[in-house]
Amino acid sequence: MGMRVVVIGGGPAGLAAALRAAELGAEVTLLERARLGGICFEQGPAPVRALAHAARLVRDSTTWPQFGLRGPHAEVDMHAVIEAARVTAARIHESKNLEGYARARGVTVVQNAGASHFVDPRTVRTERRQIFTADRFVIATGGHSRSLTIPGNEYASSYAELWALEELPRRIAIVGGASTGCQLASVFIDLGVEVTLVETLDRLVPAEDRDVSLGLERTFRARGVRVSTSARVERIDHTSEGLVLKYHTPRGVSEAAVDVVVFAIGWPGNIDELNLAAAGVRTSGSHIRVDEQLRTTAPHVFAVGDINGLSMLVQSAALQGRVAAENAVLGTRRTWESIPISSGCFTDPEYASVGPTEDLARRRGPVAVALVPYDQLTRAVVDHHTDGFCKMIADRQSGQLVAVHVLGENASEIVQIGSTSIAAGLTVEQISDIPFAYPTYGQVIALGALRLAHELGRLPRGRTWDSTEMSDVDGTRDTGPISHSHAP
């Protein structure tokens, strides 16, 4: 008999682990509490992206006059908007046929099994009392939205409860200003809701590059979002007029009178039902502790995806699933962080990144930094999307690209050119020599690379300008600093 592997949780992390382990010859059982697919198709990326698109259409309808167009503006039917997002996500889910796909590749799929838990280090039992034993386990049970323990927290909605909104609220307060909170703020302001966004750290999207945070905050404010950073939420009161969120900021006590308060303050792992102690698996806070090979404190148990709290993205989940399966089945010691992972968030404007922030890159060693404002990009001007920038960071010694941070239209697509270049080990002069299609957003990468090549004295054949964008590299000093950036 081959090695037996049990995977707990059938989201992108668990599915990837199960498929890879089966491909490597293991006998694999995948236990899923509900339906394969995870949060992706329920409340996560797929429906949120559909909501963001609806919001974007509303916003675009206000820009028609810029293009000489006239017509009525879009009206929002919140129930229908949410239903449309659900239907779209369900259609994607159906089309994937995850169960059929996994079964066809030799994985035994047990769906709607209820929560599984460890009975002893080599045995797992489902809520339906089915028992499974294995040589290796991969835990991929994902996470859930966190709540706050403040007076009146019972009046707040969780992220999941937002999907039950029947009507558009007039005013909403969002607590937590990272990916989820900013995405919600962006959607609701476009749908015509008054939005208050409260973040406890000193800037929005605190894990992103500082210029991205500052640029996003500036555009959010310009669009009418009431943003408070360095804020401490104190209580929620229920009044005849609705809810009142009270919070402290460095400027004093503030209040927001709203109809809905929603928490977007983090994503703890689904650890409670697993009985991890029975397997000798230790946690760190609300996540499972793993080493760089994704092994838990029990050497035969691995943990991948949101449950380990390392990088909560679909692409990281899938990558970790594959790496853990290889380490579990082949006994290799592969680490997962060796591949640059790009990520993007569908706010308006979008932000996206690959590689370290500028602050982190500078702490690691000598780097050159170029920042290209979108108003220097033909396509952005054509589309009236000049609000944005692309920041590129290169290693001074090797000339290789190490990071890209974009705030602006199509940011998520642009950074993928960056991540491909980083994965291929391209130098900035090599990137600047690639003839990109004109006029496109992707050209911003060639422009930035050319500026970095200029800065580092590595210009290909003495070039000083980008021939497709018809942009003068020296001239850019007037509009955008080459060697150091500031808030755009």
Ligand SMILES: Cc1cc2nc3c(=O)[nH]c(=O)nc-3n(C[C@H](O)[C@H](O)[C@H](O)COP(=O)(O)OP(=O)(O)OC[C@H]3O[C@@H](n4cnc5c(N)ncnc54)[C@H](O)[C@@H]3O)c2cc1C
């Ligand atoms: C609002 C929002 C938007 C997001 N947008 C993006 C985005 O645009 N791009 C992106 O890359 N990422 C995005 N993410 C993050 C992304 O959804 C997650 O990182 C990803 O789904 C993690 O995959 P996972 O397999 O670890 O967990 P999940 O997708 O949560 O899957 C876990 C699975 O385990 C099952 N399970 C749980 N407990 C048990 C148990 N005891 N026994 C059996 N089964 C169990 C669950 O039913 C679930 O199916 C978003 C997240 C949120 C909340």
Ligand SMILES: NC(=O)c1ccc[n+]([C@@H]2O[C@H](COP(=O)([O-])OP(=O)(O)OC[C@H]3O[C@@H](n4cnc5c(N)ncnc54)[C@H](O)[C@@H]3O)[C@@H](O)[C@H]2O)c1
């Ligand atoms: N497009 C995307 O890629 C995308 C979108 C949404 C979520 N996600 C993923 O889902 C995960 C969860 O995202 P999230 O934004 O819910 O959580 P998060 O943990 O990323 O951010 C929570 C934010 O809330 C703030 N916060 C915490 N306590 C607070 C308080 N008491 N008052 C005010 N602010 C407080 C934190 O400082 C932080 O900025 C993330 O890891 C993210 O990677 C990804």
